[in-house]
Amino acid sequence: MGKRFLASAGALSGARLLTALSQLLVLPIIARYLTAEEFGLVALAMTLVLFAQLFSDAGLSRSLIRQEQYHPEEWSAVFWLLFGIGLGLALIALAIAPVWAWVFEAPELFGMVAALSVTPMFLSLAAVPNARLERENRFGTLALIRAGAALAGMMAAAALALAGAGVWAMVVQQILLTVIQCGAGLAFSGFRPMLPRWQSQLSNHLIFARDSLGASLLQTTQRQVPMMLIGHHLGPASLGLFSMTSRLLNQPSMALSGPMAQVVYVRMAAAQGDDGQLGALYVGSIRLLALAIFPPMAVLAGAGGDLFALLLSEPWRKVGFLFALAAPGFALEAAVATAGVMFQAVGRTGLRLRMIVERTVLRLVTLALAVPFGIEAVALAITLFVFAYTPRYWAFAHRAVPFDRRAALSALGMTTGISVVTWGAMYLLARQGGDWATLGWAVVILAASWAAAAAIQWSRLRASLATFGR
Incomplete structure (x- = not known):
């Protein structure tokens, strides 16, 4: 059993390490083609999107894993609820995009946030299939999905940076990561949602999600509000340096x-x-x-x-x-x-x-x-x-x-x-x-x-x- 734990943790850590390595490998390329100011703009765009992304799961997948029995109707109800949440989050992020660009006096932010607004929806769609893989201890499959997504994102970012795409190299990387994780999760988990209908069992999940979501919101606030303060008080160049440091840390x-x-x-x-x-x-x-x-x-x-x-x-x-x-x-x-x-x-x-x-x-x-x-x-x-x-x-x-x-x-x-x-x-x-x-x-x-x-x-x-x- 200890070996099985090591295999599970090792598989996920290997995939995350590969993701981290892909980030580290692509950063030297991007760093040579993006200025600190441009890197700061990406950080500002991601700050808003990360707040949207944390709502995409809402803690519901964690609650599903805690259940002793697997009930397809219950899991399907959570899937459709999350789909609605993800779609709503995408529309909200899209609506806020022009305001975000105006607040930070950076017109480029509008297009970047608008493009990244689709990522919460894909993460919402992936939440329940990924929870199914975790509950069944199929961590190796999860690792392969994440590793494949990381490699695809890395290659896309490097190619676009070399082609002179600027900040869009990192924007496309983030979008590609979520799209691949969503598609592969649905394909390999075996989870197929039933037709939506209200389930009384959702009440317990919603209580669990309420507290978990509040915690996630606060944790994201801890990480992202300093980015906003630095960007507002010290400018995009200082934010770019701090954002690069945070990525490595x-x-x-x-x-x-x-x-x-x-x-x-x-x-x-x-x-x-x-x-x-x-x-x-x-x-x-x-x-x-x-x-x-x-x-x-x-x-x-x-x-x-x-x-x-x-x-x-x-x-x-x-x-x-x-x-x-x-x-x-x-x-x-x-x-x-x-x-x-x-x-x-x-x-x-x-x-x-x-x-x-x-x-x-x-x-x-x-x-x-x-x-x-x-x-x-x-x-x-x-x-x-x-x-x-x-x-x-x-x-x-x-x-x-x-x-x-x-x-x-x-x-x-x-x-x-x-x-x-x-x-x-x-x-x-x-x-x-x-x-x-x-x-x-x-x-x-x-x-x-x-x-x-x-x-x-x-x-x-x-x-x-x-x-x-x-």
């Missing part, structure tokens, strides 16, 4: 903690009522995520601007400094993030929502105070806030499922110590050689850091994997 969450959360959610949902097992699953996920995320983030943070200038081109050198300031916060947040699905697995979505309301308000106030001092202050404020709020985050999670917070801290501490040493070594070596030498040292030090972190906690890592296999 979000790769661990997208490639590792996201897939881990999907697989852990299924395990936690099955372990409802067993607090000991649920707590062990959470602590185990922290240990595995810290091992996977902390060392590479430390290497990149220590490498400085040379490595980013080599990969992205000289105008993006400043990204290295911004990355180093925000990396500790992003890494810690990604490592402990599976507490979110623990709330959902035990049905404590209301408690989760209250926690996220508090965190959102405090985080936005912190970042709003930092914006006038520049994007460097915003990056540092992110790290300081995450470190300050994590104990409070764990206090909320402990109310949902009592878990050993000392064990969770220990799971972070061992890899953190290795990562601090890794950062120091990388920082010193990066100042001794050129860009290519820095890249070579980064590979060597990362391998050594992973090996050392795994060796000093090998028995505990095996115990964590055994927990997932029960």
Whole structure:
């Protein structure tokens, strides 16, 4: 069973890693053909679209997975409800497009937002088929779908960038990703919706979705409102630099903690009522995520601007400094993030929502105070806030499922110590050689850091994997 968990998590993580790799491979091409201002415009367009996209699922697919029995009528009712939501979201985004362009005094935003407005509809159509694949533990199929979509989007973006399409290279990439995921999900899941009719069972799903949707809305607000503040106060060029940094910093969450959360959610949902097992699953996920995320983030943070200038081109050198300031916060947040699905697995979505309301308000106030001092202050404020709020985050999670917070801290501490040493070594070596030498040292030090972190906690890592296999 532990091997099966690794296979499931590995398949999804592999697909997400491929998606992340495709983003990283295409970024050097796009970065050479798009200015920071154009990159900032894409970030502004995606800010509005991401708010629409988070409503496309509304948390209903998570609720379906929690059901012990599969009822085709119930799943079909959710499918048609989501289809209506997705269509409505597309029309709303289309209507807001001219207003968005006017607010930010950028006429180009109208066409970009109008084109991207179709993505929430395709995501809504894909939600139930993908939930069917998850419920049946067909994570390998999900991985193939996502990997194929990522590769297609990467090739399209690269070709369009080389052809001089500018911002449309990234717009088309996003549209293609959602279209392929929707079509392939419907094709391979085996799910075929029945004719729509009202189902009384929807009431429980709607209550679950209400709290989950509120949480998703607040989480998206945490990420996107700072983008809007930077774009409004500091301009598209500063926003472009910050957006590029955020894209790189979000790769661990997208490639590792996201897939881990999907697989852990299924395990936690099955372990409802067993607090000991649920707590062990959470602590185990922290240990595995810290091992996977902390060392590479430390290497990149220590490498400085040379490595980013080599990969992205000289105008993006400043990204290295911004990355180093925000990396500790992003890494810690990604490592402990599976507490979110623990709330959902035990049905404590209301408690989760209250926690996220508090965190959102405090985080936005912190970042709003930092914006006038520049994007460097915003990056540092992110790290300081995450470190300050994590104990409070764990206090909320402990109310949902009592878990050993000392064990969770220990799971972070061992890899953190290795990562601090890794950062120091990388920082010193990066100042001794050129860009290519820095890249070579980064590979060597990362391998050594992973090996050392795994060796000093090998028995505990095996115990964590055994927990997932029960």
